[in-house]
Amino acid sequence: MACSTAVNHSVLGLQRQIVGKRLSLLSLPAITNLGGIPRRRRSCHVYAHLQPSVVSDDPKYGNKQVITITPRLYDYILTNVREPEILRQLREETANMRGSQMQVSPEQAQLLAMLVQILGAERCIEVGVYTGYSSLAIALVLPESGYLVACERDSKSLEVAKRYYKQAGVSHKVDVKHGLASDALKSLILNGESGSYDFAFVDAEKRMNQEYFELLLQLVRTRGVIVIDNVLWHGKVADPLVNDARTVSIRNFNKNIMEDKRVSISMVPIGDGITICRKR
Numbered sequence: 001m002a003c004s005t006a007v008n009h010s011v012l013g014l015q016r017q018i019v020g021k022r023l024s025l026l027s028l029p030a031i032t033n034l035g036g037i038p039r040r041r042r043s044c045h046v047y048a049h050l051q052p053s054v055v056s057d058d059p060k061y062g063n064k065q066v067i068t069i070t071p072r073l074y075d076y077i078l079t080n081v082r083e084p085e086i087l088r089q090l091r092e093e094t095a096n097m098r099g100s101q102m103q104v105s106p107e108q109a110q111l112l113a114m115l116v117q118i119l120g121a122e123r124c125i126e127v128g129v130y131t132g133y134s135s136l137a138i139a140l141v142l143p144e145s146g147y148l149v150a151c152e153r154d155s156k157s158l159e160v161a162k163r164y165y166k167q168a169g170v171s172h173k174v175d176v177k178h179g180l181a182s183d184a185l186k187s188l189i190l191n192g193e194s195g196s197y198d199f200a201f202v203d204a205e206k207r208m209n210q211e212y213f214e215l216l217l218q219l220v221r222t223r224g225v226i227v228i229d230n231v232l233w234h235g236k237v238a239d240p241l242v243n244d245a246r247t248v249s250i251r252n253f254n255k256n257i258m259e260d261k262r263v264s265i266s267m268v269p270i271g272d273g274i275t276i277c278r279k280r
């Protein structure tokens with residue numbers, strides 16, 4: 001991270017994200033060069049000499065140049081994210097909480113909000129709210145008539161989320177479902193709401209992704225969109241030597257989605273990787 005660069009964001013909070021889960025994937029080649037420096041001791045000056053580099057210039061890929069997002073470049077990207085003040089406050093408050101690395105990054109939240117707006121979405125679902133950063137980003141761009149079902153099992157993080165919905169003046173648009181997300185989705189289906197949602201974002205228990213996806217595919221209308229987070233899982237999905245349950249499950253999910261003719265797909269290397277699925 002270029003420490004001296006002026007950024008619109010809390011440098012402290014973002015540095016935590018930058019050396020943490022969210023950026024680690026995209027700067028993986030850089031991180032592997034760090035020669036065993038413990039994660040907590042890696043600071044921006046460690047990365048300062050690193051330049052965005054071509055990670056794939058093999059002729060078999062048509063000599064395409066795919067850059068690595070170094071901390072300096074990521075810092076630049078963040079200066080170009082229009083993060084609403086209320087989201088900045090929520091991010092900074094969450095930075096001191098347990099699990100803060102789970103929060104989507106500002107540029108991811110901006111992309112989610114953009115998708116919602118492009119779709120003209122009115123009815124949305126989020127699976128995995130935590131303290132509400134991504135759900136608030138969505139709720140902020142929904143029209144007054146818009147509606148977001150927000151599923152989360154942890155009451156403590158929901159308290160923070162609800163406080164921010166209120167502060168942002170969007171509480172009336174958010175229907176919080178406290179409990180297991182799959183139960184909430186099943187009851188929406190039982191309630192006759194299949195095919196009535198425009199947009200869904202999945203960011204909860206990764207081993208449940210296939211189940212969430214199947215339920216959401218029922219709930220989302222034709223040409224509706226489902227976005228799944230963490231599909232690159234810090235790069236572990238591409239490493240055949242990593243075979244823990246979560247990695248294997250995400251890898252299998254990615255394979256299934258790739259072959260699933262019910263949706264068109266686009267895997268996007270932003271944050272920890274998302275896949276955007278459009279129901280056919």
Ligand SMILES: C[S@@+](CC[C@H](N)C(=O)[O-])C[C@H]1O[C@@H](n2cnc3c(N)ncnc32)[C@H](O)[C@@H]1O
Nearest residue numbers: 102103104128130133134152153180181204205
């Ligand atoms: C990665 S975090 C979500 C981050 C959130 N999207 C944000 O940007 O702040 C995952 C959340 O999913 C919740 N979760 C995990 N399994 C769940 C389940 N089965 N049902 C409901 N929530 C669940 C966790 O409690 C956690 O808060």
